[in-house]
Amino acid sequence: MGSPHEPHESHSSQEERLRAFVGRTLGPPRRAQDPVNLPMIRHWVEALGVDNPVHLDEDAARAAGRAGVVAPATMVQAWTMRGYAATQAPPPDDGSGALVAELAEQGYTSVVATDSEFEFHRELVPGDRVEVEERVERISPEKATALGPGRFVTTVRTYRDAHGQAVATQRWRTLRFRPRQPDPEPPALRPRPAVNRDNAFWFEAAREHRLVIQRCVSCGELRHPPGPCCPHCRSFEWDTVQASGDAHVHTFTVVHHPRHPAFDLPHIVAVVDLAEGTRLITDLVGTAPEHVRVGMPVRLRWLEADPDLTLPVFAPHEQEDP
Amino acid sequence: MTRTAPRPGAAAVAGIGATEFSKDSGRSELSLACEAVLAALDDAGLEPPDVDGLVTFTADTTPEAELARVTGMGELAFFSRVGYGGGAACGTLHQAAMAVATGAARAVVCYRAFNERSGVRYGLGQADRPLATGADRAAYSWITPFGLSTPAQWVAMFARRYMHEYGATSEDFGRVAVLSRARAATNPRAWFHGRPITLADHQASRWIAEPLHLLDCCQETDGGQALVVVSAEHARTLRRPPAVLAATAQGSGPDQHMMTSYYRPDITGIPEMGLVARRLYEQARTGPDGIDAAILYDHFTPLVLPQLEELGFCAPGEARHFVADGHLEPGGRLPANTHGGQIGEAYLHGMNGIAEAVRLVRGTSVNQPREVGRVLVTAGTGVPTSGLVLEGER
Ligand SMILES: [Zn+2]
Numbered sequence: 259m260g261s262p263h264e265p266h267e268s269h270s271s272q273e274e275r276l277r278a279f280v281g282r283t284l285g286p287p288r289r290a291q292d293p294v295n296l297p298m299i300r301h302w303v304e305a306l307g308v309d310n311p312v313h314l315d316e317d318a319a320r321a322a323g324r325a326g327v328v329a330p331a332t333m334v335q336a337w338t339m340r341g342y343a344a345t346q347a348p349p350p351d352d353g354s355g356a357l358v359a360e361l362a363e364q365g366y367t368s369v370v371a372t373d374s375e376f377e378f379h380r381e382l383v384p385g386d387r388v389e390v391e392e393r394v395e396r397i398s399p400e401k402a403t404a405l406g407p408g409r410f411v412t413t414v415r416t417y418r419d420a421h422g423q424a425v426a427t428q429r430w431r432t433l434r435f436r437p438r439q440p441d442p443e444p445p446a447l448r449p450r451p452a453v454n455r456d457n458a459f460w461f462e463a464a465r466e467h468r469l470v471i472q473r474c475v476s477c478g479e480l481r482h483p484p485g486p487c488c489p490h491c492r493s494f495e496w497d498t499v500q501a502s503g504d505a506h507v508h509t510f511t512v513v514h515h516p517r518h519p520a521f522d523l524p525h526i527v528a529v530v531d532l533a534e535g536t537r538l539i540t541d542l543v544g545t546a547p548e549h550v551r552v553g554m555p556v557r558l559r560w561l562e563a564d565p566d567l568t569l570p571v572f573a574p575h576e577q578e579d580p
Numbered sequence: 581m582t583r584t585a586p587r588p589g590a591a592a593v594a595g596i597g598a599t600e601f602s603k604d605s606g607r608s609e610l611s612l613a614c615e616a617v618l619a620a621l622d623d624a625g626l627e628p629p630d631v632d633g634l635v636t637f638t639a640d641t642t643p644e645a646e647l648a649r650v651t652g653m654g655e656l657a658f659f660s661r662v663g664y665g666g667g668a669a670c671g672t673l674h675q676a677a678m679a680v681a682t683g684a685a686r687a688v689v690c691y692r693a694f695n696e697r698s699g700v701r702y703g704l705g706q707a708d709r710p711l712a713t714g715a716d717r718a719a720y721s722w723i724t725p726f727g728l729s730t731p732a733q734w735v736a737m738f739a740r741r742y743m744h745e746y747g748a749t750s751e752d753f754g755r756v757a758v759l760s761r762a763r764a765a766t767n768p769r770a771w772f773h774g775r776p777i778t779l780a781d782h783q784a785s786r787w788i789a790e791p792l793h794l795l796d797c798c799q800e801t802d803g804g805q806a807l808v809v810v811s812a813e814h815a816r817t818l819r820r821p822p823a824v825l826a827a828t829a830q831g832s833g834p835d836q837h838m839m840t841s842y843y844r845p846d847i848t849g850i851p852e853m854g855l856v857a858r859r860l861y862e863q864a865r866t867g868p869d870g871i872d873a874a875i876l877y878d879h880f881t882p883l884v885l886p887q888l889e890e891l892g893f894c895a896p897g898e899a900r901h902f903v904a905d906g907h908l909e910p911g912g913r914l915p916a917n918t919h920g921g922q923i924g925e926a927y928l929h930g931m932n933g934i935a936e937a938v939r940l941v942r943g944t945s946v947n948q949p950r951e952v953g954r955v956l957v958t959a960g961t962g963v964p965t966s967g968l969v970l971e972g973e974r
Contacts, residue, residue: 448724448725448727449707449720449724449725449727449729450725451718451720451721451722451724451725452712452713452714452717452718452720452721453713453718453721454713454714454715454718456715456718457718457721461721482722482843483719483722483843489835508741508842508847509737509738509740509741509744509842509847510737510740511728511733511736511737511740511789511790511791511792512787512789512790513727513728513733513789513790514786514787514788514789514790515732515786515787515788515789516703516704516705516730518705518707518727518729520727521727524787524790525727527726527727527728527733527737529737529842529847536843537842537843538722539722539723539726539728539840539842540726541726541727547790552740552741552744553744563725567725569725569726571726
């Protein structure tokens with residue numbers, strides 16, 4: 259078996275392939291779907307709240323020295339847009355596809371527009387038919403940006419009328435960047451036990467997969483939860499016995515609320531009677547809520563909840579460990 | 581009888597006062613405490629400088645001295661706090677009654693105020709509380725790592741076993757909620773005023789921790805409640821008819837844990853409530869038959885049933901029949917939670933229930949049953965708890 263990772267391609271060959279795009283025209287000119295027309299101008303003017311009357315009122319336009327109404331200059335880009343249909347079906351490759359694909363190949367999968375500068379040469383009037391041609395002007399070296407490492411791609415779009423005369427040019431700059439990987443979510447931890455001098459022995463034994471029960475050295479009484487002294491004979495001396503792992507469900511609940519990221523809901527928690535006679539709060543695993551009954555026999559299994567927490571859990575008796 | 585001092589009947593509740601009960605008070609817990617305390621003093625016809633004692637919950641965020649300073653009380657000769665969440669409720673009056681009976685204080689205000697709904701919500705559990713290693717916090721080491729972290733989940737364990745042993749059903753728990761919501765429906769102060777529920781609504785409500793449905797759980801509330809305790813003689817000189825503290829008691833049972841006393845041989849009862857009941861009856865020189873109405877702590881419906889059993893109103897396992905037979909209705913043997921309980925009126929850690937008990941002996945409850953001579957009030961269940969008996973004087 260070889261390495262799962264291909265050796266990295268040299269930086270210079272990537273650089274070269276991008277440089278090959280500079281000065282190139284991205285596909286054939288794209289022609290406006292409709293000629294410049296009054297209804298579209300009206301939509302634009304109303305939507306943007308433009309109050310200059312030269313766009314809709316012939317008399318006002320003539321009074322301002324035009325031959326008739328003129329389209330708003332910044333509308334030039336709108337005439338050549340692909341329109342609603344393009345949002346429903348992907349448009350045919352307009353020629354920019356190869357550059358976008360090469361950038362994506364190099365990891366620059368995200369895009370954000372950074373600036374757009376227009377220069378207008380002539381006002382468009384109803385009846386004009388516009389087309390646009392886009393040429394790559396510059397692809398910057400990789401820069402560190404707030405969004406992630408990326409390259410600024412500058413293109414110049416030239417808008418022409420039916421006679422091939424330039425009516426506007428647009429310098430269009432985008433940042434193509436590698437999105438920064440979000441920090442991986444740390445796995446949700448179960449609530450931590452508060453481990454102290456009175457209970458540490460139990461959690462330490464659990465880490466070694468031993469379920470222990472505190473026993474009074476003086477009178478032999480088992481007790482759980484543990485404590486520093488025996489409620490029966492008041493002795494402070496104790497040791498532990500190891501539980502067999504056999505138990506019965508004394509009672510249980512199926513937890514539905516509230517959600518905690520360390521637990522998959524519904525989650526079954528039980529109080530079990532250990533064969534030795536003490537009780538324990540624990541999780542029931544390897545079963546479903548509808549199968550759990552008070553009194554059912556269960557057997558110990560171990561849950562490595564996380565590197566710092568090992569807990570005894572119980573599964574139905576008939577189900578053996580794999 | 582001597583071991584159950586404080587001289588039964590020596591103290592009385594002379595005034596009650598509360599803020600509105602809401603889901604977002606929009607002001608500080610200190611402000612809620614001050615408003616409730618001043619309202620209670622006004623009800624009693626007392627002024628802040630008349631107060632020389634304060635009692636609250638360890639869970640409360642308003643220090644006694646701060647409250648005294650802000651409300652202009654001046655000197656305090658007695659101040660005390662009671663632990664264990666809602667188990668403290670009647671315990672605050674127990675402490676106040678002892679202080680008044682012994683002469684340690686002349687007028688004690690018991691208060692509890694919080695933004696439990698808009699602030700730190702108990703319903704969201706203990707899972708992510710910061711870690712300390714004192715015995716208090718270490719007790720949760722046996723509980724929360726296993727995903728058992730809210731009061732509803734803790735109570736669910738008792739409820740399941742109770743169902744198993746006595747054949748009780750979710751509907752039996754649901755009847756308690758239906759009853760509380762019916763009383764709240766006619767109580768303008770109640771959050772659920774005008775919004776009764778049916779048993780079918782209860783059954784259809786979503787699971788919180790099986791066998792508990794959403795409608796088995798009390799609400800979460802922002803608000804404050806205060807009660808003024810003075811000597812019975814003093815109370816007779818004040819504005820309102822005294823609600824005499826015929827008995828007050830606290831109780832922590834054998835092998836007691838904080839809501840997780842799962843290690844007792846039998847977990848279907850509430851032995852700490854049994855202890856409180858014995859003390860109360862002894863002091864009040866009566867028994868269940870001498871009690872005319874009850875305010876039963878209802879943070880979760882299932883634990884209302886064993887309370888009735890521990891208080892001697894019915895035999896173990898029989899409470900579901902007692903409830904189903906209508907004995908807790910206003911015309912029943914033991915009208916209960918006439919304010920709507922914490923399920924219907926507000927969750928004020930039981931303190932609003934004590935205020936309702938005062939209204940019952942004054943005869944001013946919005947759901948006043950009939951003549952009520954003695955009311956028994958319980959506090960939080962599953963925790964070291966408390967209770968009291970109020971007697972009217974008319
Ligand atoms: Zn011993």
